[in-house]
Amino acid sequence: MPDLRDMAWIDSAARAQAAADPSAERMVINMGPQHPSTHGVLRIVLELDGEEVINVWPDIGYLHRGDEKIAENMTYTQFIPYTDRLDYLAPLANNVAYALAVEKLLGVDVPRRCKYIRVICCELARISSHLLGIGCYAMDVGATTVFFYAMRQRELVHDLCETLSGARFTTAYTRIGGLMNDLPPEFLPLLQTFLKGLPATVAEIDGLLTRNRIFVDRTKNIGVLSAADAIDLGLTGPNLRASGVEFDLRKAHPYSAYEEFDFEVPVGTVGDCYDRYLVRMEEIRQSIRILHQAVERLPDGPWHVDDPKIFLPRKEKVLTKMEELIHQFMIVTEGLNAPPGEIYFSAENPKGELGFLIISRGGGVPHRLKIRGPSFVNLQALPKLCIGHMVSDMTAILGSLDFVMGECDR
Amino acid sequence: MKQLTPVAFDTRMEQRDVIVTRLDAAIDWIRKSSCWPQPMGLACCAIELMASGAARFDIARFGAEVMRFSPRQSDVMIVAGTCTYKMAGITRRIWEQMPSPKWCIAMGACASSGGMYRSYAVVQGVDNFLPVDVYISGCPPRPEALLEGFITLQKKIMASKQFGNLWSPDPAPVDERLLKGPIVIRGE
Numbered sequence A: 001m002p003d004l005r006d007m008a009w010i011d012s013a014a015r016a017q018a019a020a021d022p023s024a025e026r027m028v029i030n031m032g033p034q035h036p037s038t039h040g041v042l043r044i045v046l047e048l049d050g051e052e053v054i055n056v057w058p059d060i061g062y063l064h065r066g067d068e069k070i071a072e073n074m075t076y077t078q079f080i081p082y083t084d085r086l087d088y089l090a091p092l093a094n095n096v097a098y099a100l101a102v103e104k105l106l107g108v109d110v111p112r113r114c115k116y117i118r119v120i121c122c123e124l125a126r127i128s129s130h131l132l133g134i135g136c137y138a139m140d141v142g143a144t145t146v147f148f149y150a151m152r153q154r155e156l157v158h159d160l161c162e163t164l165s166g167a168r169f170t171t172a173y174t175r176i177g178g179l180m181n182d183l184p185p186e187f188l189p190l191l192q193t194f195l196k197g198l199p200a201t202v203a204e205i206d207g208l209l210t211r212n213r214i215f216v217d218r219t220k221n222i223g224v225l226s227a228a229d230a231i232d233l234g235l236t237g238p239n240l241r242a243s244g245v246e247f248d249l250r251k252a253h254p255y256s257a258y259e260e261f262d263f264e265v266p267v268g269t270v271g272d273c274y275d276r277y278l279v280r281m282e283e284i285r286q287s288i289r290i291l292h293q294a295v296e297r298l299p300d301g302p303w304h305v306d307d308p309k310i311f312l313p314r315k316e317k318v319l320t321k322m323e324e325l326i327h328q329f330m331i332v333t334e335g336l337n338a339p340p341g342e343i344y345f346s347a348e349n350p351k352g353e354l355g356f357l358i359i360s361r362g363g364g365v366p367h368r369l370k371i372r373g374p375s376f377v378n379l380q381a382l383p384k385l386c387i388g389h390m391v392s393d394m395t396a397i398l399g400s401l402d403f404v405m406g407e408c409d410r
Numbered sequence B: 001m002k003q004l005t006p007v008a009f010d011t012r013m014e015q016r017d018v019i020v021t022r023l024d025a026a027i028d029w030i031r032k033s034s035c036w037p038q039p040m041g042l043a044c045c046a047i048e049l050m051a052s053g054a055a056r057f058d059i060a061r062f063g064a065e066v067m068r069f070s071p072r073q074s075d076v077m078i079v080a081g082t083c084t085y086k087m088a089g090i091t092r093r094i095w096e097q098m099p100s101p102k103w104c105i106a107m108g109a110c111a112s113s114g115g116m117y118r119s120y121a122v123v124q125g126v127d128n129f130l131p132v133d134v135y136i137s138g139c140p141p142r143p144e145a146l147l148e149g150f151i152t153l154q155k156k157i158m159a160s161k162q163f164g165n166l167w168s169p170d171p172a173p174v175d176e177r178l179l180k181g182p183i184v185i186r187g188e
């Protein structure tokens, strides 16, 4: 592995190759970090033999913002907005995963209504993330229309987020032990209209891509990853399932009342770029199913834990009662009083398994917070997928992996 | 800001379909209506940048839908996202590859000031190494705010008068604010 930070390395490598390869068939080129077909700032150094890729070195870290270090300097609740910006295509799902992780540390269980609302959040995030993923993927291989159809629906998800939390996509909607607020009354009708319109868009995208000759030719049998390789590389999410491994954390270790929902886990057969596309499409349809069930069976009752040491008391009480005022003061200034311990919690995010490892020494601030970003692990498969393909297939492979650098570099 | 009157009709020439205007006005008008952006999508704000390009907000209404990923074909760099130290040099290099005249929009809190990332890895504002024309606040700014920022930039381009100084100072009223220093748009 060469030192990729050394920009001069490319020159010297090229010179060395020129000596070894007098007919000058081989060359080293640099792709990114600023490049239209990368989802974020990823630099890839390619070694080519003619048009064929014979070596790939991904270089990450261009979006390393120090999230984990920042987490050590603030209370658990203060870190919630930062989780929005991990996988910024699915902020709601990140919020839920983080809240669940801290709740596991605290050992609290939220009421059923809260769980259902969180399921709605997760599935909305999944839909919006996959829509954008497929839209950009199609744009990378040359079908721009899909992007506009997908973005049209995504705007409706943004509208839903706005009713829910007031922000278009940096939602910060969950709180430890509950939510920012209960579902606003206008949310459910809006969600139902959205659910009514979505299958048409999915069918439209389906019609534009699934049997599109150009799309199929550019993705079928490109970037094949076998099930064994996918497991060895630690892939999760749709990329793993496209390789034929039926593993979904929502089924394997159900959290947040997922065991009460009826849905299928789509898997691929070949593990190529086309399968990864098919799996994502099917996941959107399954998410619609889950959302229908969640809306139908949404329980009434409390939507946050009834523990003033964890969840902020209502404002009316804070203004009138001394005890509540003290609780509010303690939570805001010192944070929740977490017990010492070490936990790992992971949730099935649109991109894969998003995990949080929290090491607590007691008090309101984590001693260490490690984030397992699925994109980071999924990107490991890049050399395996690309070697042996043409350089123009790179865009299809990158698009089909559907990674987000915010979560990869953190 | 008062509307400039860049176009004048001369009755003697009307039959021959001639319009008289100042070179400045014509060139600035052409420049402002076909600003090709260089989308430096670095992080989350890039998603809102994409949304501005898509159907609902449609940046094409302002002549800026041609996102060019090659710096040599673009006029305005929209820095959307968190700029880390690792990325800063590359951003600057891309800026230098853009041909003049060129403008720069810092979209979002991160690009303007480092935003919520006050950490060891993040440059606290791209104005440390780029001459920013318009700052847009918000985390992320709504697409409407980006559009407003862009419209403001267009006004600035119209007011720039690249050729005005060749002759005499121009009598047309100019909003001084547009020429002096950067402009801040509230976008949250």
Ligand code: SF4
Pocket (backbone or CB within 6 Å): A085, A170, B043, B044, B045, B046, B080, B081, B082, B107, B108, B109, B110, B111, B115, B116, B138, B139, B140, B141
């Ligand atoms: S300003 Fe906010 S949304 Fe924009 S890049 Fe920074 S953190 Fe992300």
